Amino acid sequence: MKNVLTSLILSASLSLGMASCDKGNEPISIQENGDSNVTTTNPSTSKMKITIGSDLFTVTLYDNPSATAFRARLPLTINMTELNGNEKYYDLPNSLPANASVGGNIKVGDLTLYGSNTLVLFYKGFNTSYSYTKLGYVDNPSGLATALGNGNVVVKFENN
Numbered sequence: 001m002k003n004v005l006t007s008l009i010l011s012a013s014l015s016l017g018m019a020s021c022d023k024g025n026e027p028i029s030i031q032e033n034g035d036s037n038v039t040t041t042n043p044s045t046s047k048m049k050i051t052i053g054s055d056l057f058t059v060t061l062y063d064n065p066s067a068t069a070f071r072a073r074l075p076l077t078i079n080m081t082e083l084n085g086n087e088k089y090y091d092l093p094n095s096l097p098a099n100a101s102v103g104g105n106i107k108v109g110d111l112t113l114y115g116s117n118t119l120v121l122f123y124k125g126f127n128t129s130y131s132y133t134k135l136g137y138v139d140n141p142s143g144l145a146t147a148l149g150n151g152n153v154v155v156k157f158e159n160n
Contacts, residue, residue: 046071047160050121050138055147058160059111061136065097066113070135075158078119082151086124090155092117100131108145109138121155123148 046061048071061067073092080088086106095116103112110122112132120132123145138144148155 046136048074048136049156049158049160051156051158052144052147052153055143057109057141057144057147058139059109059136060139062134064099064134066099066133067135069096070113070119071159075156077154077156080119080121080148080153080155082153086126087120087122088148088153088155089114089118089120092119096133098133100133103128103130103132106132107137107141109141111135111137121148 046063046067048059048061050057050059061071078090080090083089096113098113098116100113100115105125105127106122107125108123110120110132112120112122112134114120114130114132119135123141
């Protein structure tokens with residue numbers, strides 16, 4: 001009887017231990033600025049590259065329909081227009097799905113959609129009341145402002 005009880009306890013412990021180890025592949029929901037439309041999944045998050053002249057930046061794309069639709073259009077080389085000393089924008093020829101939320105705190109390197117067809121890359125952080133759909137963010141925005149410069153600039157977006 002003692003061996004049976006020991007076997008049951010050992011079996012239960014192993015089952016519980018194995019069940020708790022299986023949580024590594026579940027999606028992790030991250031809310032940014034209260035935006036429940038922005039979710040990322042564990043380390044397999046989508047990446048893309050931005051090339052500006054000889055400078056290369058890696059972008060993490062959010063797991064949302066807008067970012068997925070944008071990524072489907074890559075590679076894309078565009079001439080982005082300067083605006084307000086803090087962003088570059090480009091009007092895409094076709095709309096993307098949009099689910100905008102109030103911008104709040106814009107960070108250096110945020111990649112967003114204004115309306116349903118204006119791609120915006122921010123190179124300075126600030127607070128805003130405008131609404132944007134979040135597409136992604138530059139992983140390491142150090143040097144982004146310098147690379148983008150003061151005027152219009154050619155930017156290449158491509159899958160990683």
